Amino acid sequence: MGRTDDCGDEEYNRVLSEDRLLPDEDCYDDKQPIRPHEGRSTRKFRPIYFHVVLILVYSAIYVGLLLRTFSTRPPDANPSVPQPRPPHRLPAREGLIWEERKFPTEITNNAFAGDPRPELDEAWHHLLHNDNILVPKEYLDERNLTSIYTKDGTHGVASLSTYHALHCLKKVKRMLFKTYYHDGKSEEAMAREIKHVDHCVEYIREALMCQPDLSLVTFRWINDTAQHEDKSAFYPTNFDVSLHTCAKWEPLDQWAGARRFDLFDVDLLQRPVASVGPA
Ligand SMILES: *[C@@H]1O[C@H](CO)[C@@H](O)[C@H](O)[C@H]1NC(C)=O
Numbered sequence: 001m002g003r004t005d006d007c008g009d010e011e012y013n014r015v016l017s018e019d020r021l022l023p024d025e026d027c028y029d030d031k032q033p034i035r036p037h038e039g040r041s042t043r044k045f046r047p048i049y050f051h052v053v054l055i056l057v058y059s060a061i062y063v064g065l066l067l068r069t070f071s072t073r074p075p076d077a078n079p080s081v082p083q084p085r086p087p088h089r090l091p092a093r094e095g096l097i098w099e100e101r102k103f104p105t106e107i108t109n110n111a112f113a114g115d116p117r118p119e120l121d122e123a124w125h126h127l128l129h130n131d132n133i134l135v136p137k138e139y140l141d142e143r144n145l146t147s148i149y150t151k152d153g154t155h156g157v158a159s160l161s162t163y164h165a166l167h168c169l170k171k172v173k174r175m176l177f178k179t180y181y182h183d184g185k186s187e188e189a190m191a192r193e194i195k196h197v198d199h200c201v202e203y204i205r206e207a208l209m210c211q212p213d214l215s216l217v218t219f220r221w222i223n224d225t226a227q228h229e230d231k232s233a234f235y236p237t238n239f240d241v242s243l244h245t246c247a248k249w250e251p252l253d254q255w256a257g258a259r260r261f262d263l264f265d266v267d268l269l270q271r272p273v274a275s276v277g278p279a
């Protein structure tokens with residue numbers, strides 16, 4: 001199956017191999033703050049999904065015809081199994097594209113913030129779209145890692161840690177609105193959820209401490225604060241106005257997007273056969 005956009009894979013590999021080389025304008029806009037949920041990328045991706053669906057439908061028809069014509073084809077030649085991509089590098093920190101940016105930390109007019117609503121769910125969903133990826137088995141072997149593998153054994157499923165931390169943050173956000181997201185869950189299911197979120201807080205703590213951001217968060221004297229009863233008194237309040245040295249998200253997300261694997265496609269993996277039926 002052909003590539004569905006022309007600026008993810010090769011482009012980012014070029015970025016990876018040529019340190020800090022800026023990508024084509026068409027691929028990501030340097031002037032815009034990186035907010036994956038906002039207009040540009042959303043507008044950009046919709047037609048792509050449409051074409052992906054079209055390509056999938058045509059491929060399925062084509063494959064169906066091929067299989068009928070050449071019924072002796074070995075089963076592993078089924079093109080619906082993700083085809084091993086040409087060798088590519090794993091994301092190396094040298095391959096990231098860095099920029100200085102502020103943290104706007106908007107809690108209004110921000111799809112990620114605020115009360116549960118379709119726009120919020122869509123923003124978080126889109127952020128985590130490329131959570132799971134396929135990487136060549138050799139990369140895992142080199143790092144003494146094992147995972148679960150595609151049927152042909154060439155690729156393993158993995159997530160970049162940054163996505164795992166974001167997934168965890170989403171779990172925390174959902175726990176903040178548990179009456180909305182976990183309505184009707186049994187006590188037992190809720191206990192499992194709390195355990196999961198506790199794991200997640202721990203993971204986020206570890207992730208933040210692993211890559212410490214040393215930008216300085218400074219203070220101002222603020223009266224009339226929401227937190228204090230005495231509205232006339234001034235209290236030290238911190239405001240992050242620093243510039244942070246940040247990796248651009250969109251190129252990284254495109255790198256992951258070019259390798260995305262949907263875990264719902266579990267049948268494309270070497271799945272152990274259950275010895276007993278489901279409980
Ligand atoms: C993987 O394990 C081998 C053998 O135990 C060791 O020599 C090698 O350094 C390990 N590699 C990594 C990346 O940990």
Ligand SMILES: *[C@@H]1O[C@H](CO)[C@@H](O)[C@H](O)[C@H]1NC(C)=O
Nearest residue numbers: 222223224225230231232233
């Ligand atoms: C807060 O301080 C400003 C002066 O900096 C003053 O004009 C204002 O009335 C104060 N607000 C309250 C609620 O005390």
